[in-house]
Amino acid sequence: MIRIYYACDLHGSESTFLKFVNAAKLKIYKAQVVIASGDLTGKAMVPIVDLENGTYETTFLGSKEIVTSKQELQDLIKRIRNVGYYYDTVTKQRHEEIWANPAQQGATLHKHVLEEMERWVRIAEERLKGTGVACYMMPGNDDTTEIGEIINKSGFIVNPEDKALEIGEGHEMISTGYSNPTPWKTPRECSEEELKAKIDHMASMLKDAKNSIFNFHCPPFGTGLDTAPKLDKDLRPVVATGELMKIPVGSTAVLKAIEEYQPLVGMHGHIHESPGEVKIGKTICFNAGSEYQSGILRGYVIDLEKNKVRQCLHVEA
Numbered sequence: 001m002i003r004i005y006y007a008c009d010l011h012g013s014e015s016t017f018l019k020f021v022n023a024a025k026l027k028i029y030k031a032q033v034v035i036a037s038g039d040l041t042g043k044a045m046v047p048i049v050d051l052e053n054g055t056y057e058t059t060f061l062g063s064k065e066i067v068t069s070k071q072e073l074q075d076l077i078k079r080i081r082n083v084g085y086y087y088d089t090v091t092k093q094r095h096e097e098i099w100a101n102p103a104q105q106g107a108t109l110h111k112h113v114l115e116e117m118e119r120w121v122r123i124a125e126e127r128l129k130g131t132g133v134a135c136y137m138m139p140g141n142d143d144t145t146e147i148g149e150i151i152n153k154s155g156f157i158v159n160p161e162d163k164a165l166e167i168g169e170g171h172e173m174i175s176t177g178y179s180n181p182t183p184w185k186t187p188r189e190c191s192e193e194e195l196k197a198k199i200d201h202m203a204s205m206l207k208d209a210k211n212s213i214f215n216f217h218c219p220p221f222g223t224g225l226d227t228a229p230k231l232d233k234d235l236r237p238v239v240a241t242g243e244l245m246k247i248p249v250g251s252t253a254v255l256k257a258i259e260e261y262q263p264l265v266g267m268h269g270h271i272h273e274s275p276g277e278v279k280i281g282k283t284i285c286f287n288a289g290s291e292y293q294s295g296i297l298r299g300y301v302i303d304l305e306k307n308k309v310r311q312c313l314h315v316e317a
Contacts, residue, residue, distance in 0.1 A: 001310060002168030005031035007299035008140070008217065008269030009290035012042020012084035012116070019297040019317050021124050024133040029301055029315075033167055034133060035160075038140025038177040038217030038269055041117060041147060042084040045109045048076070049095050056089070083293050086112040110144070117150050125156045134167075136160045140217045140270065141179035141186045148177075160215060162198070164205035167213060170306050171264070174202035175215035179270060180251040183231055196253035209261040210282075211307055219250040219268035220258055220280060225287040226250025227274045258283050264309055265302060277312065284309050 005023050010016050017036075024034045048058045048067075056067040060080060067073045080087045088108055090098065098104045121137075128135050136158045139147040151159040158165070160175040167173045176198055181189050190198075199216070206212050219225035229237040230245040238245040249271065258266050258280045266285035275289025275298060289298045297317045303310040 001303055001305050002033065002171060003029070003031050004033045004035060004167070004213075004302045004304070005029055005299055006035045006037060006267050006288060006302060007297055008037040008267075008288055009039045009272055009292060010036060010084075010297075011039055011142070011290070011292045012081075012086065012113075013292035013295065014078075014081035014084075015295040016292045016297040017120055018123075020299075021127050023297070023299065023317070024128055024135065025131060031301070032133060033136070034128075035136045035138075035215065035267070037136075037138050037175070037215055037267060039142045040120070040137065040139060041113050041143050042086060043142070044084075045086045045088055045105070045112060046080050047095050047099065048073075048087055048089045049092050050089055051092065081116075082295055086116060088112060113144075114146055114150065117147055121150060121154050121157055125154060129156055134158070136175075138175055138177050138215070138217070139188065140177040141182070141188045143177065144187045162202065164202055168304070171211060171213060171304055172206050172208070173213040173215050174199070174206065176202070177217040179218040180253065182249070183235055192251060192253040195251060196256060199253060199257040203257070203261055209263060212261075212263045213304075214254075214258060214261070214263045214266045214283075216251075216254050216257075216266065216268055218254055218270050219274070219287050220255035220266065220285060221250040221252045222248040222255070223250065223278045223280065223285065225268055225274050225276055225278060225285060226271050228271050255280070258285065264304060264307075265312070267300070267302075275314065277314075284312055286312060286314070288314070 007020050048056050137151050138161050148159050164174050178188050178190050226248045227246050228249045230247045262281050268287045272290040275287050277286040301313045
């Protein structure tokens with residue numbers, strides 16, 4: 001038997017990332033493999049203005065804060081990281097220059113995203129080396145191509161994307177963090193036809209597709225694992241007769257691939273508000289869901305035996 005701990009959609013939240021790393025060492029889980037699958041990075045930056053008199057000023061989660069000591073500054077940085085944001089400590093003049101220029105804002109955010117991803121990889125390496133636990137981390141549709149490149153440089157953490165990898169004796173895994181098109185025009189989207197071609201190429205490398213794991217960030221279309229609010233042309237949720245309208249937004253390519261190849265397990269994420277499990281033919285598919293901004297790590301513990309799933313348990317921390 002092999003035991004896998006799976007989580008996704010950390011979105012830069014340091015508290016959930018550290019819980020993911022620590023899950024590998026929990027005796028209650030006894031995981032042999034841990035997988036963080038897609039959307040690893042955050043989307044926003046908080047400027048901390050150095051007033052050059054020993055104090056700092058910022059606006060965080062809508063509230064203005066004044067920091068008057070190094071300890072308070074470290075506490076502020078920790079809170080910023082824990083909700084999935086990045087911080088930038090700048091002078092007042094530099095702050096005015098950056099925040100008056102959207103291009104500079106974007107470049108500064110991107111720089112911090114890459115630096116923090118490198119730091120996360122180092123943390124995972126330091127804490128998991130020597131434990132006997134294999135660690136896989138994969139970028140998702142919200143992550144830029146550089147995120148995968150950073151993981152690829154690790155001598156310990158494995159980026160499983162676009163590969164057919166042996167995961168324990170008798171099981172293989174294929175993985176992709178790409179999604180079908182979204183209203184948000186995220187960095188790593190493609191057409192359904194392109195996504196199906198990616199999957200078929202990886203599936204052709206499998207020795208036994210029916211005994212494999214499909215680690216696809218995007219969930220299969222119309223399965224309940226992909227239900228999200230319907231948006232109008234201005235990307236606002238649609239409300240009708242006082243109720244929030246919801247629609248399936250997953251991938252038809254992923255659905256077709258699972259129906260065709262019938263792997264043991266389909267591991268998904270992407271749609272934070274649709275955790276759950278569903279069977280497609282003989283395949284057990286699940287979405288772990290995400291509450292990263294609240295510091296809650298959602299995941300699954302999966303026990304695989306030869307030719308079957310022994311258990312698939314949703315857990316939170």
